[in-house]
Amino acid sequence: MPPSLWYMTNQVPLFFATPRARRVSLCVAAGAIGLAAAGLLGGCSAQSWAATETESTDFALTGTDVTITTGSGDLVITPGNVDRVQVTRKVKGAEAQWELKAGLVSADGGTTDLIELRHNCKTTIGNCAVSYEVTVPTGVTVHLSTDSGNVDASGFADGLAIKTTHGDIAVSHLTCAVGIITDSGNADLDDIQGNVEATATTGDMVINNVAADHVTVSTTSGNVTLNSVQADVAVTTTTGDISGTDVTGDSFAAVATSGNVTTSGLGAATVAAGTTTGDINLTLTSVPSTLAVKSDTSTITLAVPQANYAVDLDSPHGDVTSAIPNTAGASNTITASSDSGDISLHWAG
Numbered sequence: 018m019p020p021s022l023w024y025m026t027n028q029v030p031l032f033f034a035t036p037r038a039r040r041v042s043l044c045v046a047a048g049a050i051g052l053a054a055a056g057l058l059g060g061c062s063a064q065s066w067a068a069t070e071t072e073s074t075d076f077a078l079t080g081t082d083v084t085i086t087t088g089s090g091d092l093v094i095t096p097g098n099v100d101r102v103q104v105t106r107k108v109k110g111a112e113a114q115w116e117l118k119a120g121l122v123s124a125d126g127g128t129t130d131l132i133e134l135r136h137n138c139k140t141t142i143g144n145c146a147v148s149y150e151v152t153v154p155t156g157v158t159v160h161l162s163t164d165s166g167n168v169d170a171s172g173f174a175d176g177l178a179i180k181t182t183h184g185d186i187a188v189s190h191l192t193c194a195v196g197i198i199t200d201s202g203n204a205d206l207d208d209i210q211g212n213v214e215a216t217a218t219t220g221d222m223v224i225n226n227v228a229a230d231h232v233t234v235s236t237t238s239g240n241v242t243l244n245s246v247q248a249d250v251a252v253t254t255t256t257g258d259i260s261g262t263d264v265t266g267d268s269f270a271a272v273a274t275s276g277n278v279t280t281s282g283l284g285a286a287t288v289a290a291g292t293t294t295g296d297i298n299l300t301l302t303s304v305p306s307t308l309a310v311k312s313d314t315s316t317i318t319l320a321v322p323q324a325n326y327a328v329d330l331d332s333p334h335g336d337v338t339s340a341i342p343n344t345a346g347a348s349n350t351i352t353a354s355s356d357s358g359d360i361s362l363h364w365a366g
Contacts (some may be wrong), residue, residue, distance in 0.1 A: 070108050074297075075101040081175070082129045088136065090147035091184075095172045097152040102132060105150040111279040127158065131310045167202075185220075194229075201240075213248075221257070240276070250285075258295070265303075296358075300365055310353040317353050320365040326351045329364065335359040 039052055057329050061290055083102065085094075090106075097103070136147050144311070148166075156174035161168060165183045169192045170252045178188055178196040186197055186204040197215040204215055207225045213232040215222055221239045224232065229248040234241050243250065243261040246294045252259050255357070258276040261269075265284040277295045284303035291297075292312045301321040310317055317332075322362045328343040334357040341351075341362050 035190050038123060048051060068161045071105065073103070073105045075099075076130075076132055077101050077104050078130045078154065080130060082160075083150065083153060084129045084160040085134065085160070087130045087149065087164065087165075087166065088147055090134075090136070090165045091162060092149040092151060092161070093169045093211055094151040094153065094159065094161060095170070096155045096157070096174070099152055099154050102154070103152040104132075104134065106134070106136075106147060108136060108147045109145065148247065179287060211238065222359075228273045260366065285322065304349055306349055306352075308349075308353075310352045312355045312358055315358040317360045319351070319353060319354055319360075319362045321351065321362075322365050324349055328352075330354070330362060332356070332360050338362070340364060 053094070056237040068166045071310045074230070077244040078101070079331070084228045123279065133244055134149060156175055158262065158269060159170075159173065160178045161170070161182060162180045165189070167185045168181060169187045170179060170256055171188065174192045176193050177188070177191060179188070180198040181202055182200045183202060184199070186199060188195055188197070188205070189207045191208070192210045194211040195206070195213055197206075197208060197213075198317075199220055200318075201215045201219045202217070203220045204217060204222045206223070206227070207226045208212060208217070209224075209229065212229045213224065213227060213234070215224070215234045217236045217239050219238045219243070220236070221232055222236060224234065224240045224246060225244045225246075227246045227248055232246055232248045232250045234252045236257055238256045240257045241254060241259045243251050243252070243264050246261070246264045247266060249266045250261070250264060251268075251270045253272045254276050255274045256276060257273065259273050259278045261271075261280040262284060263282040264280060267285060268342075269280075269283060269285040270289045272291045273295050274293045275295060276292065277297070278290045278292060278299045279296075280347055281300045283299060283301045286306045286309045288299065288301065288305050290299060290310045292315060294314055295312065296315045296318070297310055297312050298318045299308075301308070301322060302326040304322050308319065310319065325344040325347040327340060327345060327347040327354045328339060329350075330337045330339055331353070336359045338360070339362040343366065351362065353362065
């Protein structure tokens with residue numbers, strides 16, 4: 018099932034598997050307030066926050082597609098040479114209750130193994146937190162959904178999709194497509210050999226070292242930074258800057274409602290950029306067949322390699338300067354317009 022396909026996970030499982038658990042108590046927290054306050058906790062710290070419990074569990078899979086959901090807590094996930102999904106979880110706090118269940122649910126006409134990781138902390142005083150380390154068998158497509166917590170995923174080759182409500186996402190060393198959705202949190206992607214689809218409501222996105230057919234990024238509030246990306250790129254932001262360095266592909270499209278669009282080392286046959294409020298500054302390293310730029314109120318600066326261009330620049334209430342002559346009928350075209358901002362066009366280098 019493609020990683021971009023999300024579905025409800027609150028369906029009734031058709032069966033539940035009993036996980037095999039190994040629990041190691043590193044420090045058993047005392048439950049009495051008076052003892053905790055007095056520091057009389059035996060081998061434990063006087064603060065319930067210092068109590069740590071580690072438990073390891075594994076789950077069998079029925080196929081090659083798994084969905085993992087968590088309520089809260091940071092999660093690190095990798096593929097490995099294992100036959101079952103391995104889960105290690107650590108809790109800091111007093112008297113945590115755990116619920117893990119695995120089952121098979123329907124999803125978009127198919128089925129997926131579902132693993133739910135939940136905890137319920139019963140703290141008299143202090144805090145409670147949980148973290149997970151998950152290893153899945155190689156050859157498995159992973160769908161991961163978290164309510165609150167950071168996610169670190171690396172090394173996948175068979176499809177990865179991550180959805181978070183609150184928390185940062187770090188993804189690296191993939192040889193497969195990846196889909197990311199975050200309501201509130203930053204996303205950092207590095208060394209990806211596969212298509213990227215990323216959406217953020219609030220949060221910055223940094224995408225480095227990608228070789229793919231396409232990279233599609235959308236943010237409501239947040240900056241998008243692209244470095245060393247070989248792909249067709251489409252980026253939109255409502256509030257936030259878009260910047261790119263060494264971005265090459267057949268097409269590059271960047272639209273920022275309120276924010277700047279800046280590139281250096283841009284090489285694409287078709288380039289389009291637009292802003293409502295925000296400057297556009299593009300430096301191209303290869304001759305574009307089509308370069309089309311528009312800003313409602315801000316400055317446009319374009320630098321292109323030497324070639325013949327049909328040039329059309331227009332700013333009714335701004336200055337227009339061009340070091341590049343208009344060659345009528347040229348196959349390469351440059352159009353730039355701004356209602357009230359200056360436009361500058363010159364040779365790159």
